[in-house]
Amino acid sequence: MYGSERMAESQRSMVRQRCGMRYDGQAARALVEETMRIEAASKNSPADLINIALEKLVEAGMEIPRHSTLDTMAPPCGPG
Template sequence: MFFSPGSEEGDRVAERTDSNEHQLTLLLMLKSYQRMGCFPKRVEIPDMVVDFVRRAVDLPEGTLPFYASEKTAKNHRMLVRQRVGVRYDGKWARELAWEAIRSEAASKNNPADLINVALEKLVEAGLELPAFSTPDHMASTVRAGWRTPGSAPASGSARARTGARVCCGCWTSRSWCRVRNRRSTGLSSTPSGRPGHTSNV
C-alpha cells in the first residue's frame, strides 16, 4: 500500500519528533504529500489510513495525530517539503498557473485541459500544488472571458487579488490524480532538475 512508511522514513521521523502523536502526524503529512502534492487537513485523512500508518510503525493503540503548537506543524511542513524537494510559493504558483491557463485558453475548450496544463507547469517548477478550487476557478474565469464577444481573459494579477489561494488540497479531489501520481514517483527533482533533498525527514 502506498501509505506504508519505509523503514528509513519511519526511523528518521522517530528521530525528529518528541511524542507518539507528533510521530504519527509527521508520517501522515509525509505520505499524504508524496501522494497528493500538498498537505490535507486532518479531517480529510480517512481514519483507516491513520490506523494503517499507526500500526505500520508500531505506535500504541489510541495514538491520534495532532500538533501541540502551530510552530511544530510549520516546522514539520518545512521538513516534508525539503524531503520531497518542492517549494511553497503561493504568489509564484498563482502567477505561473494564470500564465499557463491564459496561454492555452484560445485553443482548449475544456476547463479540465486548462487545469492540467497549469498543474504540469507547477510540477515542472517544483512548486507545491494548490487546492483544486484555485486553478478550477482560474480556468472557469478565463474561459468565460473568451466566450464573451470582444472580451479578453481576466487579468491574472487581478484574479490573484480576489482570493485565489495556494494551500492544501481536498483528499478526494480526483482531478489531481494524474499530476499527483507523477509527484508520488517523481518527487526527487528540484526546479533546476537536480536531485531533491532526501536527508531531512
C-alpha cells in the same frame, strides 16, 4: 491534528524539503494564470487547463495550490 502551528509548519517544511518543492504562493498563482491564459486558446475544458497548469507547477518545482484555487482560476469554457 497538530499540537501547535509551529509543529505544523515544521512538518510542512520537512515535506517540502524531502520532495524538493518550494512554497511561493504568489509565483505559483502567476504561473497558473499565465499557463491557463495561453492554453485557453487551444483547450476547451477547465479540467484540461488545470491539468496543464499542474504539470507546469511540478516542472517548476513549486508546491501545488489548493484545488479550489485552481478551479477558481480556470476560465469557464463553453461548447465550441
